[in-house]
Every structure is written in structure tokens, then in C-alpha cells.
Amino acid sequence: MKHLIFCLALLSGMQANASDRWQKTDAQGRALPVSAGPWSCIRDLNTGLLWENKSDNEGLHFNAATYSWFDATHRLGVEKAGSCSDASMKVSPCDTRDLMVLANQQAWCGVSNWRVPSAKELTSLLLDTGFVGNPRIASGFFPHTGRFPYWTADVRPSNNGKTEALILHFGSGSTQWLGTQHAARLRLVASP
Amino acid sequence: MSVAKYYSRVVVLHCCAILLLLGSVLSGLRLALSAGRGDFFSVFNAYLPQGGMHGLHLSLGFAWCVLALIFVWHHWHAPARVASSTLAETWNRYLIHFARYLFLSLLILGGALYFGGSAALDGWVLLLHRYLAYSAFVYLIVHAFSQMIYSPWLQVRAILLPKLKVVRQVGWKFWLPVSLAAVLWLGSAWIMPYLTPQLRIANLALDQEIVIDGLANESAWQSAPLHTVKTLNIGANAAETPVTVQGLRQGEVVYFRFSWPDTTPSLQHLPLVKTAQGWRIEQTGLLRNDETQFYEDKFAVMLARAPDAAGAGSMLLGSQPLAGYAANRTGRGYHAAQGALLDVWHWKSVRNHGTKQLDDSHFAAAYPEVPGEIRYTAGYKSDPLQSGGYSENWAWPSNGIVTPKRLPRDPAQLARFQAAKPNDPQLVWGMSWYETLPYSSAADQYPVGTRMPSVLWTTMFEGDRGDVRAMASWHKGVWTLEAVRGIKTESPFDLALNEGLFMWVAVFDHQQTQHSYHLRPLQLHFEGQS
Numbered sequence: 239m240k241h242l243i244f245c246l247a248l249l250s251g252m253q254a255n256a257s258d259r260w261q262k263t264d265a266q267g268r269a270l271p272v273s274a275g276p277w278s279c280i281r282d283l284n285t286g287l288l289w290e291n292k293s294d295n296e297g298l299h300f301n302a303a304t305y306s307w308f309d310a311t312h313r314l315g316v317e318k319a320g321s322c323s324d325a326s327m328k329v330s331p332c333d334t335r336d337l338m339v340l341a342n343q344q345a346w347c348g349v350s351n352w353r354v355p356s357a358k359e360l361t362s363l364l365l366d367t368g369f370v371g372n373p374r375i376a377s378g379f380f381p382h383t384g385r386f387p388y389w390t391a392d393v394r395p396s397n398n399g400k401t402e403a404l405i406l407h408f409g410s411g412s413t414q415w416l417g418t419q420h421a422a423r424l425r426l427v428a429s430p
Numbered sequence: 431m432s433v434a435k436y437y438s439r440v441v442v443l444h445c446c447a448i449l450l451l452l453g454s455v456l457s458g459l460r461l462a463l464s465a466g467r468g469d470f471f472s473v474f475n476a477y478l479p480q481g482g483m484h485g486l487h488l489s490l491g492f493a494w495c496v497l498a499l500i501f502v503w504h505h506w507h508a509p510a511r512v513a514s515s516t517l518a519e520t521w522n523r524y525l526i527h528f529a530r531y532l533f534l535s536l537l538i539l540g541g542a543l544y545f546g547g548s549a550a551l552d553g554w555v556l557l558l559h560r561y562l563a564y565s566a567f568v569y570l571i572v573h574a575f576s577q578m579i580y581s582p583w584l585q586v587r588a589i590l591l592p593k594l595k596v597v598r599q600v601g602w603k604f605w606l607p608v609s610l611a612a613v614l615w616l617g618s619a620w621i622m623p624y625l626t627p628q629l630r631i632a633n634l635a636l637d638q639e640i641v642i643d644g645l646a647n648e649s650a651w652q653s654a655p656l657h658t659v660k661t662l663n664i665g666a667n668a669a670e671t672p673v674t675v676q677g678l679r680q681g682e683v684v685y686f687r688f689s690w691p692d693t694t695p696s697l698q699h700l701p702l703v704k705t706a707q708g709w710r711i712e713q714t715g716l717l718r719n720d721e722t723q724f725y726e727d728k729f730a731v732m733l734a735r736a737p738d739a740a741g742a743g744s745m746l747l748g749s750q751p752l753a754g755y756a757a758n759r760t761g762r763g764y765h766a767a768q769g770a771l772l773d774v775w776h777w778k779s780v781r782n783h784g785t786k787q788l789d790d791s792h793f794a795a796a797y798p799e800v801p802g803e804i805r806y807t808a809g810y811k812s813d814p815l816q817s818g819g820y821s822e823n824w825a826w827p828s829n830g831i832v833t834p835k836r837l838p839r840d841p842a843q844l845a846r847f848q849a850a851k852p853n854d855p856q857l858v859w860g861m862s863w864y865e866t867l868p869y870s871s872a873a874d875q876y877p878v879g880t881r882m883p884s885v886l887w888t889t890m891f892e893g894d895r896g897d898v899r900a901m902a903s904w905h906k907g908v909w910t911l912e913a914v915r916g917i918k919t920e921s922p923f924d925l926a927l928n929e930g931l932f933m934w935v936a937v938f939d940h941q942q943t944q945h946s947y948h949l950r951p952l953q954l955h956f957e958g959q960s
């Protein structure tokens with residue numbers, strides 16, 4: 239009997255596959271079924287973190303928009319050295335603060351505490367899909383993710399007196415320090 | 431020979447025949463079901479075996495041939511029997527006579543299908559083979575019942591519940607040819623490659639030019655050896671689509687030309703139509719991965735180092751042929767390589783329009799399911815892409831209302847799609863991404879009934895997916911596709927076009943996943959080279 243219960247527990251554990259971890263939400267933050275779409279954010283049911291979904295359409299959440307890394311509170315990094323568009327599709331130079339401010343103004347997915355994820359948080363999205371042509375992420379929930387570097391909030395002074403922040407590359411899955419004046423992609427996160 | 435020995439042989443032969451018949455009927459029914467020809471038997475879908483049924487069915491076919499030979503040998507050595515003329519005896523004798531012709535015809539038709547192509551005689555051979563297969567199953571039941579009624583129970587029991595001692599009783603003179611037959615059967619897999627027809631590829635002088643335009647009007651095509659592959663269509667009316675194939679090698683590149691008949695060029699791909707509630711996708715089976723109406727014409731080439739039937743054994747039938755992997759939504763099956771990777775070139779008339787490229791793809795061993803993905807395709811993927819390509823004009827497909835991702839910059843762009851004739855070979859249902867803007871309700875002033883393409887072209891493929899240059903054109907009822915690729919590429923998802931490589935082709939006549947196919951490949955042979 240004990241063996242049977244153990245086996246059943248093992249089986250049910252095995253069935254809890256990765257899609258039980260993710261929940262799609264609409265632009266107001268209401269949960270959507272897995273089979274529904276489109277969706278605006280993805281909630282990590284393990285950690286409670288809410289992630290911004292990206293779109294391949296130009297606009298605020300455009301997947302190919304790039305940002306330089308800038309932290310207005312501590313005045314760290316470099317302003318306006320990426321290229322993105324706002325909700326009215328106007329393309330302009332921008333930095334990580336711009337996307338944060340706009341997403342918070344919109345109360346995107348019902349929350350206004352959007353921020354740049356820490357390296358630890360962003361790394362928790364990594365998933366080896368078994369195919370190098372696919373970005374290393376659960377792309378069914380996180381479509382339009384590029385095999386490109388994405389900014390994290392981890393920052394340090396660089397040798398030349400400037401700052402560099404850690405990027406996570408969704409093609410290789412590795413992290414690397416990059417000068418904050420560079421342009422990289424960004425996916426915002428919000429704590430529960 | 432003693433009567434006991436004779437009967438022990440009858441028992442052993444019966445055991446083989448019953449097992450083979452069950453195997454052939456079950457695998458054959460799965461073949462028919464997956465090809466949309468299951469007839470009444472479709473209700474048994476859930477109980478039929480799944481997986482690489484083409485290979486199994488063919489190897490059982492070989493086993494049948496071997497069994498037939500043993501049976502003839504067995505009869506030659508039968509002890510003389512007193513002919514009886516009771517009604518029961520006569521009935522059973524005639525039944526068994528009938529069975530001989532039935533099984534012989536089944537085997538001959540099966541061989542004709544394999545060697546002549548599943549589409550032989552425009553599907554009639556297959557149809558006959560299928561109905562004889564049903565008859566064989568009926569025979570099994572009628573014969574078994576007749577024997578149960580008329581034969582001594584001991585004899586019937588001996589066949590239904592065979593005793594181990596028959597193995598000894600039959601004698602070594604029986605086992606010798608059986609063992610030889612078993613070796614022959616096992617060896618059939620190795621014999622097959624030598625029976626593969628060749629695709630002879632002529633040499634093209636370096637100063638001759640072939641323009642990739644789908645016209646194939648260069649003189650070199652007039653003289654290059656021509657091969658015709660009869661591919662079999664999916665569906666109840668198993669008609670054939672013949673595909674002609676030619677190859678020309680010029681230094682380090684190989685040109686191919688494929689043509690196939692199609693009276694209705696389909697250059698429409700899941701258009702959007704405006705209704706009173708909003709835009710809808712025109713589709714009849716998209717959400718099952720089985721759109722058969724509002725779909726573009728496509729064509730595929732498969733290249734493999736192994737010749738096994740049905741695309742190097744990559745075709746796994748049934749809704750969930752791989753334990754532990756996701757199901758497929760058509761219920762018919764999916765592709766996954768059983769050994770080395772297979773190179774697949776997938777040409778799509780609308781989505782690949784204007785780029786002179788096709789979708790370089792592959793069948794690998796089944797990939798794990800990616801959480802949340804809309805469709806699990808097992809081993810089938812397009813090769814990695816750096817940038818470019820096409821996208822759909824919706825963020826998420828649905829039966830209901832969808833919000834288009836983009837609208838034309840200039841509404842007049844849609845004018846030519848409104849009065850479109852069906853199957854107009856000149857009108858390709860796509861829009862350049864750069865001639866569109868992100869959707870806004872302010873710009874969405876289109877009247878109800880407006881139709882809009884859903885294919886958005888961006889730029890050419892950059893990356894492994896763009897390794898094959900290709901273009902097709904439709905003229906007077908025939909599609910002609912010209913394609914060229916380097917013998918070798920940098921991509922780990924391609925196979926080098928070397929001597930001896932095997933090739934299959936498939937025609938998708940305005941079909942998303944239902945395509946014509948053939949079992950035996952062509953084998954590349956470069957003329958005038960080592």
C-alpha cells in the first residue's frame with residue numbers, strides 16, 4: 239500500500255509539467271486560460287512575479303525595442319541610448335527607465351510597480367527547449383522573445399569609471415557584463 | 431510423413447498466419463485511417479496501434495510472402511488423404527480454396543503497391559488491397575467458425591491453444607526453411623536500398639546559367655533526365671499526383687526542378703473577413719492544424735541518408751504515437767526522425783512569395799514540448815532564423831473575432847482583393863509588413879464583407895532557414911518549382927547533397943497538413959562523377 243501511494247505521488251508529481259507554472263493575464267491583470275490569447279502578462283505561479291509579455295507589433299511592448307540601462311533613483315547608467323517607440327508609435331531614443339515609467343503610468347496588467355528584473359529573477363525564465371533555433375524560454379507563454387541580450391538590474395562600476403549592468407542572453411542562456419551605454423532588450427517584472 | 435507431424439505443422443503455420451493477419455490488418459487499418467480512408471473502421475481509432483506503421487506493415491508483408499512459400503512446400507509434403515464429400519468438408523474445402531486466391535491477391539496487390547507506388551492505377555490498387563484486407567478478416571472469422579462447427583474439437587483446440595510440443599513434432603526439415611525465411615525477412619531491410627530507383631543528376635557546364643524563376647525555360651532542363659514519382663493523395667478518393675523531378679549539378683551547387691499538375695492554383699492563405707462584430711479568420715480546420723480550404727499550395731522535399739519507407743521511417747501514425755510526448759491535433763500522426771536528422775525543404779506559395787527562398791526545415795528526433803505552445807510538431811521545425819520571414823496578421827488565432835495585428839497604410843491596397851476571382855494565379859494574398867501600420871480602431875473603417883490577407887511579409891530569411899533559393903510559377907495547370915542549394919551548407923540542420931542520398935516529395939494542394947506522399951524514395955546519383 240505504501241508503495242502504491244508513493245507511486246501515485248510520483249506520477250502526480252510528474253504530471254505537474256512546466257505549463258502549470260505560468261498563467262496568462264489580460265491587460266487588466268485578470269487570469270486567462272492557457273488556450274486563450276492574446277495576453278498581456280504572464281504570472282509565475284511559483285514566485286508570484288508578474289512578467290511583461292512582448293509583441294512583434296511596434297508600440298510600447300515591441301519585442302525588438304532596445305534600451306540603454308539607466309537608473310534614475312541612483313543616477314546610474316546612461317540615458318536615452320536605445321531605440322523604442324511609445325504608445326503613440328513615435329520612435330525615439332530611450333532607456334530602461336522610459337519603459338518602466340510608461341508601463342507604470344498605464345498600470346499595465348493592473349500593477350504599477352514595474353521594474354527591471356534582477357539577474358536571479360530573469361534567469362529563472364531560462365528553459366532549454368532542446369532546439370537552438372528557439373530562445374531559451376517557455377516560448378508558448380513568452381512569444382517573440384529574441385535570441386538576444388536582455389537587461390537585468392544587477393549593476394557594478396566598470397574599470398573606466400563608468401557603470402556596467404548584467405545582461406542575460408536568451409540565445410546562449412549566459413550572462414555577461416555590458417556597459418550601460420549599450421542598447422539591449424528589456425522585459426519588465428513586477429513583484430506580487 | 432505421419433499425420434501427427436502433418437498436423438503439428440498445420441498448427442505452427444496457423445499460429446504464424448493468425449499473428450501475421452492480426453498484425454497486417456491492424457497496421458493496415460492504421461495506414462488507412464491516417465490517410466483519411468478508414469471507412470467504417472474509423473470508430474476503432476483509439477484501439478489501433480500507433481507509430482511507424484508503414485515499416486511494420488511492409489515487413490509483415492515480406493513475412494507473408496515467406497509464409498506463402500513455406501505453405502506451398504508444406505502442401506507438397508502432405509500425406510494423401512481420403513477425399514470426403516460431405517457438405518461440411520466441401521464447404522471447408524471451397525473456403526480454403528477461396529482463401530488461397532484471396533491471400534495470393536492481397537500479397538500481389540501489396541507488392542504492386544510497394545514497387546509500383548501506393549498511387550498505382552490512380553488509387554485503384556490500394557482500394558482493392560484494402561477491400562481484400564477486409565475480406566481476409568471476414569474469412570478468418572468464417573473459416574474459424576466453420577472449423578469449430580465441423581472439425582473435431584481436438585484439432586480446433588490445437589490451433590487456438592497450441593501446445594509447446596508441436597515445436598518438436600514438426601521436425602527439423604520444417605524448421606530449416608523457416609529459419610532461412612526468417613533470415614530473409616530480417617534481411618529485407620538491407621535489401622530494400624538496392625531496389626531504390628535512381629534520380630540521375632546530369633552535369634551542367636559552368637558557363638550555363640539557370641535562373642531561379644519557376645519557368646524552367648533553360649535548354650539544360652530539356653535534356654536533363656526526367657523522373658516521375660506517383661504520389662498518393664490523402665482522402666477517400668485516393669487519387670494520384672504525379673511529380674516530375676530533375677536535377678542538374680554545377681560545380682558545388684545542385685539545381686532541382688519539380689513540377690506537378692494542379693488545376694486550381696491557391697494563393698490565398700487564411701484571409702481575414704470583416705463581419706458586423708469584427709474581423710474573423712476564414713478557416714475550416716486551422717485550429718485542428720487541418721485547414722483544407724483557405725490555404726495556400728505548398729510542396730515539400732525530404733532528404734535522408736536512410737531509405738526506409740514513409741520518409742525514412744519519420745512518419746509516426748496515430749494521435750499520440752510517442753509515449754511521453756504531446757499528442758497531435760489532427761489525430762493522423764506527425765513526423766520525427768527515428769535515426770539521423772532529415773532535411774526538409776518546404777515551399778509555401780504565399781508565405782515564401784517574393785523572396786526567392788523556401789522554408790528550409792528539418793525532421794529531427796522528437797523535440798520536447800515547449801510549455802504553452804499552440805501546436806506540437808514532434809520532430810518538425812523550421813531551421814533556425816536570425817531575422818526576416820513572414821508573420822500572421824493576428825496575435826492569437828481563434829474561431830471567433832480576432833484583432834488584426836496590422837492594417838494597410840493605404841486602405842486602397844485592399845481593393846484588388848475584393849473582386850478577386852477564385853484561384854487567380856496572379857493575385858497573391860499577402861501584404862508587405864512595411865506597407866501596414868499597427869492596428870487601431872480609428873483606422874478600422876472597412877465595410878462589413880471586406881477581405882484582407884493575413885500574411886505579412888517582412889524581409890528575406892537570414893540564417894539557416896534561408897539556405898535554399900527557390901521560386902515557383904503556375905502555368906496552364908502545372909506548378910513548376912526551381913530550387914538550388916550548395917552541396918554543403920554551414921547548417922547542422924541540412925544534409926550534404928551527396929551521392930546516394932534519398933529523396934521524397936510531397937504535394938500540399940491548398941492543405942495545411944494533408945499532403946500526397948509516396949513510400950519508396952529516389953536515390954541521388956550524380957552522372958559523370960565518381
Ligand code: HEM
Nearest residue numbers: 454455458459461462467491537540541543544548560563
Ligand atoms: C494479409 C495481408 C495484408 C493486409 C490485411 C493488408 C492490409 C492493408 C490495409 C488495410 C491497407 C490500407 C489501405 C488504404 O490506405 O487504403 C494497406 C496498405 C498497404 N499495404 Fe497491405 N495488407 C496486407 C499485405 C500486404 C503486403 C504483402 C504488402 C507488400 C509488401 C502490403 C503493402 C501495402 C502497401 C504498400 C500499402 C499502402 C500504404 C500507404 O501507402 O499508405 N500489404 N494494407
Ligand code: HEM
Nearest residue numbers: 440444447448451526570573574577578581585586589590
Ligand atoms: C489467418 C488465418 C487463417 C488462415 C490463413 C487459415 C488457413 C487454413 C488453411 C489453408 C487450411 C487448410 C490446411 C491444410 O489442409 O493443410 C486450414 C485448416 C484449418 N483451419 Fe485455418 N486458417 C486460419 C485461421 C484459423 C483459425 C483462427 C482457426 C481456429 C479456429 C482455424 C482452424 C482450422 C482447422 C481446424 C483446420 C483444419 C485442419 C485440417 O483438417 O487440415 N484456422 N486453415
Ligand code: HEM
Nearest residue numbers: 730731732740741745758760762763764934935936943947
Ligand atoms: C507515408 C508517408 C507520409 C505520411 C502518412 C505523412 C503524414 C503527415 C501528417 C499526418 C502530417 C501532419 C503532422 C501534424 O499534424 O503536425 C504531416 C506533416 C508534414 N509532412 Fe508528411 N507524411 C508522409 C511523408 C512525408 C514526406 C515524404 C514529406 C516530404 C517530402 C513530408 C512532409 C511533411 C511536412 C513538411 C509536414 C509539415 C506540414 C506543416 O504543418 O506545415 N511528409 N505529414
